Amino acid sequence: MSFDVPDDRRYLESHEWALEIDGTVRVGISDFAQDELGDVVFVELPDEGDTLTQEEEFGVVESIKAVSDLYAPVSGEVTAVNDDLFDAPELVNDDPFGDGWMLEIEADDASELDDLLTADEYEDQIA
Template identity: 75%
Template sequence: MSFDVPEDRNYLESHEWTTLEEDTVTVGITDFAQDELGDVVFVELPSEGDTVTAGDTFGVIESIKAVSDLYAPVSGEVTAVNEALFDQPELVNDDPFGDGWMLKINVSDDDTSDSLLTAAEYADQIA
């Protein structure tokens, strides 16, 4: 089975994806991750204004099969949370790279996250 791995993103080994626009990183989970989890039934996310640290957990995703931690790709302040996921967690399954996004983080100046994978590196990891 092949999974969608958009070239315009970076990835974590823990299966989160990121896009960077100016100083803001958008975060979600990958097509591979949502497939492994199965039907997502609950997502716990931080609040706007919270601070996250690269490599630390920022939330939890629960499916009919498992509960998994979500990991921050960068350090900074949460500037937006996808509140639609609270009522429709299945958006993560339906559109993991679009409507299923989770949060936006304003990257802090001292962020040192260099553990992000390219699309090709992530594709190799899940192959």
């Protein structure tokens, strides 16, 4: 099976993606991750203003099959949370790289993104 892996973002081995947009890092989970989870029924996310540390747990995504922890791709302050997911968690399945995004972080150090997997490296991991 082939999964969508946009090459404009970086990836964690734990299947989160990070996309830098004007100094802010938007975060979600990959197409592979949402497929492995199955139908997402609940998403627990931090509050705006919370401080995250790279690779620390920031929330949970729950599906009919499993509960998975979510990990921060960069350190910084949460500046936005996708409130749509609380009423429509299935957006994570329907559009993991678009409407299914989870949060935005104002990165303390954007160079932390360089520590993450490129799209090619991530594709090798999930192959």
